[in-house]
Amino acid sequence: MRSVWMALALTATLSAASPSGASDGEGAAPGSNPLFRDRFTADPAPLVVGDRLYLYVGHDEAQRDEMFNMREWLVYSTTDMKNWTSYPPIMKATDFKWAKKDAWASQTIQKNGKFYFYAAVEHDSSHPGKAIGVAVSDRPTGPFTDARGSALITNEMTPKGTHSWEDIDPTVFTDDDGTTWIAWGNRQCYIARLKPNMIEIDGPITEITPPHFEEGPWLHKRGGLYYLSYASLDRSTQRDEHVSYATAPSITGPWTYRGELTGSGKYSFTIHPGIAEFKGDWYIFLHNAALTVGDQNGAIGRRAVTVERLLYNADGTLRPVMQTSAGVSAPR
Template identity: 85%
Template structure:
């Protein structure tokens, strides 16, 4: 969720996004092709978070509802699912920010995870005045499509818990990952990246919060593991040379590190300042979910607050590093570029 710049810079970016697009440029709903990008064409969606349950992949997304020159207007989270990466079922809203009584706005980036026979949903919101700043909420459900309810009745993480941070919106974009030993980790952040263990009850932090900020980290971390290697993939921004976020990643022998920077995985998203990675293995293939701002719906063009979720094939080299990903309109409607190095 791209909030790592000043309000003035945000306004300038939004103005550029609004004035540089026309309906002729954006990818419209009438151009749908199974597996092509963007995946969802009747709503603006962002911050994709995949979860595989059996033979179905569920995709949790934020709902961009910005009108005209608004930057962000996000009030609920949606979920879609697929069995073939081509056809998607819309399960509708699963939760609204208003369902967290202590939160006042901003249904920002989220991720869901299955554990202990339940589904746990972690999301960034704006806390009310009792704990000013961004916070991370946790909800729970018996099914991946909800209904989800507030699992704690209060925030899992507040801005007061990360006092060394540089700004009040650093506690956003949670990613959750359960290791082979059953330990669940949560990482999050904007400009600073933090990681901590979760208690078995999934609603409390277990032990210290550690900063693991890799080079050019901006936001949107995503944790996953392949073989013995742990991956931290994230939205990156080299402020000295770039205006738009890209995706970079680091690897480590354990969630606690040490993390080794591996460079950029993708370029920036089409017409979009923000980008947000989500990674999943599904039926023997790996996928990288992202968002851009290349969708037009009616008279609304893509913009900083009107984004569109995409997906690309993800492949690995023999040494475990990830092959650079080129973002395309074809997406997974076509086979991966090469079978070399695939798992």
């Protein structure tokens, strides 16, 4: 979710004024971007349950020059990709008693009749640095409770990393054989198998870092091809993150880099893909910083979730995605 913002945020001009009326949903076509206009949301993670798509997001309450102020996670749902239902917050970062702050990127998956929620937070001083927790609920709308009483992944578990916030942005994926995998990372991308109980790592942690990987990995599968999409940054030419992707014949690789999928989000240093098939169509969720709420413009922390259709070529590669204000309200 976050990246080299510690080094770059002070030099990036990310609080540019948003388009007139961006904060006002009145008159906006259903399905146009941003999806939610009354608060700042980021790091979208879709989950399809029956005929409804649930979208899990972080809620940033940053004021003025604050970089991030993310305390809780939210969920919305839709049956038509155009009209959305909101719910009370599903969890706070500090509901993980071992965590002290930062409700960063998350993803929820359904298995064993329950819903498992994986999220990045800041661990307390017993395990300094970012960590990944797992919570559980009987319902996709929560509330969720800590499933372990301790972190699933801590900074000490990936000792080759270069910084304390590398263990963020979990993505979870269940393969056709029922095995569930978790991938995550910042600068380095890691993957590991989960035990059937969904709350323990099963086996080694492997590094699978693709070119220009920055953060925000997302795993999905279509046909016999596996996809790893992620926020990328070519440090020699780019200031803001883009989305790139790789493919593989197996979840364990080898991964082949396929290039960029999207450009950067408007006014936003970060970007974060979430991909799902819903009622026969594929969608990619992203975020930008083009929303104004009250007197607060979009900024590095104050982002807004968007959605676009995702299309495939005959060979399984993905067609480049143009980010639009029309979103899925536009004709096919």
